[in-house]
Amino acid sequence: MLASYPPGRQRSAVVPMLIFAQDEVGSITPELVQEVAKRCGVQPVQVEECVTYYSMLRKKPLGKYHVQICTNISCLLNGGEELWKRACEQTGLGHKQVSADGMVSLEEVECIGACSWAPALQVNYDFEHLVTPERLDEILAACRKGDYVEKAK
Amino acid sequence: MFASHPPLFSNPPHPREVIMLSKRFRLPNSASIDTFLAHGGYRSFRKALEMTADEIIAEVKTSNLRGRGGAGFPTGLKMGFVPRNSPKPKYIVVNADESEPGTCKDRLLMEYDPHSLLEGMLIAARAIDAKKGYIYIRGEYRYLIHILDRAIEEAYRHGYLGRNILGTGMDFDAYTHSGAGAYECGEESALLESLEGKRGVPRIKPPFPAQVGAFQCPTMLSNVETFCSIPYIVEMGGKAYADLGVEKAGGTKLTCLTGHLNKPGVYELPLGFPVDQLIHDVGGGIPGGRKLKAFIPGGSSCPVLTAKECEGLTMDYDAMAKRGTMLGSGGVVVMDESTDMVKVALRIMRFYQHESCGWCIPCREGTTWLRKMLQRFDEGLGRRHEIAMIGELAKNMLGRTFCALGDAAALPTISIVEKFYDEFERKLNAVSAPVPAPGPFPVLNDPPPLGVGR
Ligand SMILES: Cc1cc2nc3c(=O)[nH]c(=O)nc-3n(C[C@H](O)[C@H](O)[C@H](O)COP(=O)(O)O)c2cc1C
Ligand code: SF4
Numbered sequence: 001m002l003a004s005y006p007p008g009r010q011r012s013a014v015v016p017m018l019i020f021a022q023d024e025v026g027s028i029t030p031e032l033v034q035e036v037a038k039r040c041g042v043q044p045v046q047v048e049e050c051v052t053y054y055s056m057l058r059k060k061p062l063g064k065y066h067v068q069i070c071t072n073i074s075c076l077l078n079g080g081e082e083l084w085k086r087a088c089e090q091t092g093l094g095h096k097q098v099s100a101d102g103m104v105s106l107e108e109v110e111c112i113g114a115c116s117w118a119p120a121l122q123v124n125y126d127f128e129h130l131v132t133p134e135r136l137d138e139i140l141a142a143c144r145k146g147d148y149v150e151k152a153k
Numbered sequence: 154m155f156a157s158h159p160p161l162f163s164n165p166p167h168p169r170e171v172i173m174l175s176k177r178f179r180l181p182n183s184a185s186i187d188t189f190l191a192h193g194g195y196r197s198f199r200k201a202l203e204m205t206a207d208e209i210i211a212e213v214k215t216s217n218l219r220g221r222g223g224a225g226f227p228t229g230l231k232m233g234f235v236p237r238n239s240p241k242p243k244y245i246v247v248n249a250d251e252s253e254p255g256t257c258k259d260r261l262l263m264e265y266d267p268h269s270l271l272e273g274m275l276i277a278a279r280a281i282d283a284k285k286g287y288i289y290i291r292g293e294y295r296y297l298i299h300i301l302d303r304a305i306e307e308a309y310r311h312g313y314l315g316r317n318i319l320g321t322g323m324d325f326d327a328y329t330h331s332g333a334g335a336y337e338c339g340e341e342s343a344l345l346e347s348l349e350g351k352r353g354v355p356r357i358k359p360p361f362p363a364q365v366g367a368f369q370c371p372t373m374l375s376n377v378e379t380f381c382s383i384p385y386i387v388e389m390g391g392k393a394y395a396d397l398g399v400e401k402a403g404g405t406k407l408t409c410l411t412g413h414l415n416k417p418g419v420y421e422l423p424l425g426f427p428v429d430q431l432i433h434d435v436g437g438g439i440p441g442g443r444k445l446k447a448f449i450p451g452g453s454s455c456p457v458l459t460a461k462e463c464e465g466l467t468m469d470y471d472a473m474a475k476r477g478t479m480l481g482s483g484g485v486v487v488m489d490e491s492t493d494m495v496k497v498a499l500r501i502m503r504f505y506q507h508e509s510c511g512w513c514i515p516c517r518e519g520t521t522w523l524r525k526m527l528q529r530f531d532e533g534l535g536r537r538h539e540i541a542m543i544g545e546l547a548k549n550m551l552g553r554t555f556c557a558l559g560d561a562a563a564l565p566t567i568s569i570v571e572k573f574y575d576e577f578e579r580k581l582n583a584v585s586a587p588v589p590a591p592g593p594f595p596v597l598n599d600p601p602p603l604g605v606g607r
C-alpha cells in the first residue's frame with residue numbers, strides 16, 4: 001500500500017490503512033494509531049485527526065454485522081424512515097448501538113449510492129436493495145443468528 | 154463475484170436508451186479483460202497512441218463533453234489547462250466518491266466495465282503526460298475496490314499498465330485509494346487533501362487542480378463517467394460524439410431515476426432528453442397515477458423544480474440553468490403529490506449539516522441553524538415569521554463559503570421555501586399565540602461574485 005504513493009508521500013496511506021486494519025481488528029485502537037503512524041512516517045496525532053474526521057472510522061467496535069440503513073432523500077421517499085424505525089424496534093437498538101451479544105449494530109446513514117433501488121441498506125459492505133419490511137426482518141434474523149452471508153468484504 | 158445484489162441495469166434496455174457507455178454491461182463476465190478486449194476494449198487507447206496530445210485534447214474539446222461529476226465544466230478545456238511542459242510529474246485522479254444523494258451511476262461503470270475507466274485514464278494520461286493515476290473511491294464501495302483492483306492487475310498482465318506499455322515507451326501506473334466516509338471528499342480539492350492522508354477540508358482556489366493538484370503537482374481530476382466517456386470520443390471522433398447530444402453538451406449520460414417512479418433505475422440517455430418522457434416513459438410513470446409535485450434534476454444540491462417548471466424541460470446543462478437549477482450529477486429525484494416538502498427540506502439540510510467540514514462559519518453554523526428551524530417546522534412548532542427567515546438565512550450563505558457545499562445546502566432550501574411556501578404555512582404552530590412580527594431580518598449586501606473563494 002505504501003508503495004502506491006510517490007516517494008515521501010507515505011502519509012497518503014493513512015486512511016486506507018486505517019480502514020483496512022479496522023476491518024481486521026474491529027475498531028481503531030490506540031496501538032493501531034501508533035502502528036499506522038509509524039508505518040506512514042507521521043505523528044500519531046496526524047492519524048488521530050483522521051480517525052475523528054472520517055465517519056467510517058470508529059474507536060469502539062460495532063456489531064459483527066453492522067446494519068446501515070439509508071434515510072436520505074430517495075430512500076426517504078420510498079420508506080427508508082419506516083425501515084429505520086422498524087429496525088430499531090426489532091432489535092431494541094438505536095443509532096450506532098450494539099446488541100449485548102455483539103452480533104448486530106445499527107446506524108442511520110446518508111446516501112450509500114443505491115438511490116434507484118431504494119430503500120437500501122448495507123450489511124457490512126454488502127448492499128441490500130429494494131428492501132421490504134419482510135426482507136429487513138429476514139436480514140436482522142440472519143445477523144442475529146450469525147448466518148448472514150457476506151460477499152463484498 | 155464480489156457483488157451480492159442483482160443486476161443494476163434494466164435488461165433488456167429501455168427502447169429509448171442510447172447504448173454506448175453501457176454497451177458491455179449486459180455481457181456475461183463483463184468486468185473481465187477478456188470480455189473487454191473481445192468487445193472493442195483498449196482499441197481507442199491504441200488509436201490514441203497514434204495521436205499527438207494536442208490531437209486528443211482537440212477531439213475532447215470538439216466532443217462538447219462536460220464533466221459528469223456535477224459542475225458540468227467542459228472536460229477538453231480542463232485537460233488543456235494542465236501544463237504539460239511542467240517539469241513536475243503529472244497525475245490523473247478519478248473522482249469515484251459518488252455520494253451526492255440521488256446519484257448511483259458510477260457504481261455501474263465500475264462494477265460492469267472497470268476496464269473502460271482504465272482506458273479513459275490511459276488516454277487522458279497520454280494527453281497530459283501523466284505517469285500515475287489514482288481512483289479515489291468511497292469506502293462504502295468496498296466491493297468495487299476489489300473489482301477495480303482485479304481489473305488493474307489484469308491490465309498489468311496484458312501490458313496495458315506498467316513500464317513501456319505496448320512497446321511504446323509510455324509508462325503508467327494505476328491505483329485505487331479508499332475513502333472512509335465523508336461526502337465533502339467528493340469536492341475536488343478536499344479529495345486531494347484526503348488523498349494526501351489528511352482531513353478532507355478543501356483548499357483555497359485558485360490555483361485549481363490542473364495547476365496544483367495531487368501532491369502539489371498538475372492533475373487532471375474528473376468524475377468516473379467523464380473518464381469512461383473519453384474512449385468513445387477517441388473511437389468515433391469528437392464531432393460524432395457531440396452530435397449525440399445537444400448544442401453545448403455532447404454525448405450520453407447515465408441518468409439515475411429515483412423517488413416516486415414505477416420503474417426507477419439507471420438509464421443511458423442522450424443529453425437533451427425531455428423530462429416529461431423521462432418520468433412517464435422511461436421511468437414508467439408515478440405509482441398510483443399520482444401527480445408530479447416536485448423534481449430534482451441532478452442530486453440533492455440542485456434547486457427543486459415544480460411540476461409546472463418541468464413542462465417542456467430537457468435534461469441539458471443550459472436548459473436547466475435557464476430554469477434556475479442544474480443538471481448536476483444525473484441523480485433525478487421525482488416527488489409525487491403526497492410528498493411533504495418540509496420533511497424533504499429537513500432531510501436535505503440534515504445531510505448537509507452532517508457533512509459540512511466545519512471550516513467556514515456560514516456553512517457550519519448555517520446548516521445547523523437551518524436544520525433546527527426546519528425540524529421545528531416539521532414538528533409543527535414553526536412560527537409564521539420564521540418561514541421567510543429560513544429563506545433569508547439560506548440566502549446569506551450563498552457565495553460566502555470556501556467550497557460549494559454551502560451553496561449546495563442553501564439552494565434547495567431557498568427553492569423549497571419559495572415554491573412550497575404554503576406547506577410551511579400549513580405546518581405552523583397551531584397552539585401558540587400569534588407572535589409579533591420582528592424587525593426586518595438583516596440581509597447582508599450582495600454576495601461576492603462567483604469564483605471568488607471557491
Ligand atoms: C460538496 C461537493 C461534493 C462533491 N461530490 C462529488 C462526487 O461525489 N463525485 C464527483 O464526481 N464530483 C463531486 N463533486 C464535484 C467535484 O468537485 C468536481 O467538480 C468533479 O469531480 C470534477 O469532475 P468532472 O469535471 O468530471 O465533473 C462535488 C463537489 C462538491 C462541492
Ligand atoms: S462550505 Fe462547508 S464544507 Fe465547504 S469548506 Fe466551508 S465549511 Fe467546509
Ligand code: FES
Pocket residue numbers: 070071072073074075076110111112113114115118120254255256
Ligand atoms: S438516498 Fe438512499 S441510497 Fe441514495
